[in-house]
Amino acid sequence: MAKRLLSPDMKKVIVTGGAGFIGSHTVVELAGAGYEPVIVDDLRNSEERVLDGIAAILGRRPSFHRIDCNDAEALNALLARETPHGAIHFAADKAVGESVEDPAKYFRNNIGTLAVLLGSMREHGAHHLVFSSSCTVYGEPATLPVTEDAPDQNATSPYGYTKVACERLVRDQCIAVPELKAVLLRYFNPIGAHPSGLIGELPRGVPNNLVPYVTQTAAGLRGKLRINGSDYETPDGTCIRDYIHVVDLAKAHVRALQWMEQRPAPLCEVFNLGTGRGNSVLEVVKTFARVNDVEVPYEIGPRRAGDVVSVYADTTKSRDVLGWKAERNLADALRDAWRWQQRLAD
Ligand code: UD1
Numbered sequence: 001m002a003k004r005l006l007s008p009d010m011k012k013v014i015v016t017g018g019a020g021f022i023g024s025h026t027v028v029e030l031a032g033a034g035y036e037p038v039i040v041d042d043l044r045n046s047e048e049r050v051l052d053g054i055a056a057i058l059g060r061r062p063s064f065h066r067i068d069c070n071d072a073e074a075l076n077a078l079l080a081r082e083t084p085h086g087a088i089h090f091a092a093d094k095a096v097g098e099s100v101e102d103p104a105k106y107f108r109n110n111i112g113t114l115a116v117l118l119g120s121m122r123e124h125g126a127h128h129l130v131f132s133s134s135c136t137v138y139g140e141p142a143t144l145p146v147t148e149d150a151p152d153q154n155a156t157s158p159y160g161y162t163k164v165a166c167e168r169l170v171r172d173q174c175i176a177v178p179e180l181k182a183v184l185l186r187y188f189n190p191i192g193a194h195p196s197g198l199i200g201e202l203p204r205g206v207p208n209n210l211v212p213y214v215t216q217t218a219a220g221l222r223g224k225l226r227i228n229g230s231d232y233e234t235p236d237g238t239c240i241r242d243y244i245h246v247v248d249l250a251k252a253h254v255r256a257l258q259w260m261e262q263r264p265a266p267l268c269e270v271f272n273l274g275t276g277r278g279n280s281v282l283e284v285v286k287t288f289a290r291v292n293d294v295e296v297p298y299e300i301g302p303r304r305a306g307d308v309v310s311v312y313a314d315t316t317k318s319r320d321v322l323g324w325k326a327e328r329n330l331a332d333a334l335r336d337a338w339r340w341q342q343r344l345a346d
Helices: 021-032 049-058 072-082 096-101 103-124 158-176 210-218 246-261 281-292 316-322 330-345
Strands: 012-016 036-040 063-065 086-089 128-134 181-187 189-191 225-228 243-245 267-273 298-301
Touching: 012 021, 012 072, 012 103, 021 036, 021 049, 021 086, 021 246, 036 072, 072 103, 086 103, 086 246, 096 103, 096 158, 103 128, 103 158, 128 158, 128 246, 158 181, 158 267, 181 246, 189 210, 189 246, 189 330, 210 225, 210 281, 210 330, 225 281, 243 246, 243 330, 246 267, 246 316, 267 316, 281 330
Parallel strands: 012 036, 012 086, 036 063, 086 128, 128 181, 181 267, 189 243, 225 298
Antiparallel strands: none
C-alpha cells in the first residue's frame, strides 16, 4: 500500500479494539481511505506486535493508546485531546461459553464500554459511530437468507444478549442525541487474514472458532479437528454459516463512515455483513485442504450446545443502500488464513 502522509485535516476515528482481529484490518483500510485511525486497546486479548504488522503494511506506526474502554476518565481525556470525527467500537468479549460462566464480565465489558464511549462521544462532539454487532441477534432464523428486519430472537447466551442490548442502546442514544449518526453492522462469520500475511487472528489458547482450529490442526499444533455434529438437517449433516473475508468486512466499516457522512442526522441504520452464501463445516474443511494442499485430520463429535443449524445473510440492503458487497470468496479467505498461520509459526 502506498505510504500516505498525515495531514492536519484528516478525520480522526477512534478504533476501540483496534489491535484485535477485525479492528486491525479496519485500521489498515481506514488509513488507506484517508482517515486517521486512533487505536484504543488494552491488549487484554491482543498483542502489541499487531501494531508492527499494521506499521509494516502502512509504512508508518498507527497512533495507539493502551486504555480500558471502561476507564471513563482516560477515554474522556483522549477524546478531549483528539477531538475525533467519530468512533468504531470493536472492543468486546466474544466467547459464547465463557459468557455463560461469567455473565457479569460480558455485561461490563460489552455493554459497559459502549455506554462509556457513547457518553464520551456526546461530551466531545464526536457524532459518527459504527458498532460491531453480530448475526447472533437472529438466533435460529425462521427464513433464509436472513434479512435485517427479521425479528431479534431471545438471545441464547449472555454474549448474544449483550449484542441485542448494545444495538438497543445505540438506537436510544440516537434519539437522545439528535446530532448522532450510527451504523450497526451485523457480522456473519469473519475469517481469513490480510493477504500480506502481516496481520491476522491471534486466538489465545485453544480456539473456539472453526477456522483458527482448522489452521492450527493443519499446522500440526492440534491433533484432530472435531466437527461438532453431522446429524443436522443440512445436505451433509453439518452446520451452515456465511464465512466472510475479514478484509471485505474491514472495507465495509470505511464505507459505513462515508455513507453516514453523506446523510443528515439523526441516523441509525443496520446492515448485514456476509457474502450471502452458506457453507457447511465439512465444505470449509475440504475447501481448506484442497486450496492449500494440506491435510486436516478430523473426527465427527457430538453437537455443540447452543449452535444454530443454518444462518446466512441476505445482502440486498448492504449492496443497494450501503453500496458494499463482499469481493472475496471462501477459497480466498482460507488461503489467506493459511498464509497467516504459517507466518505465525516462523
Ligand atoms: C460463534 C458464536 C457467535 C459469535 C461468533 C464470534 C455460537 C453459537 N455462536 O459463531 O455468536 O458471534 O462465534 O466468535 O457459539 N465448529 C466445529 N469444530 C470446531 C469449531 C467450530 O465443528 O472446533 C463448528 C461449529 O459448531 C459451527 C461452525 O463450526 O457449526 C462455526 O463455528 P464458530 O467458528 O465457532 O462460529 P459460530 O458458532 O457460527
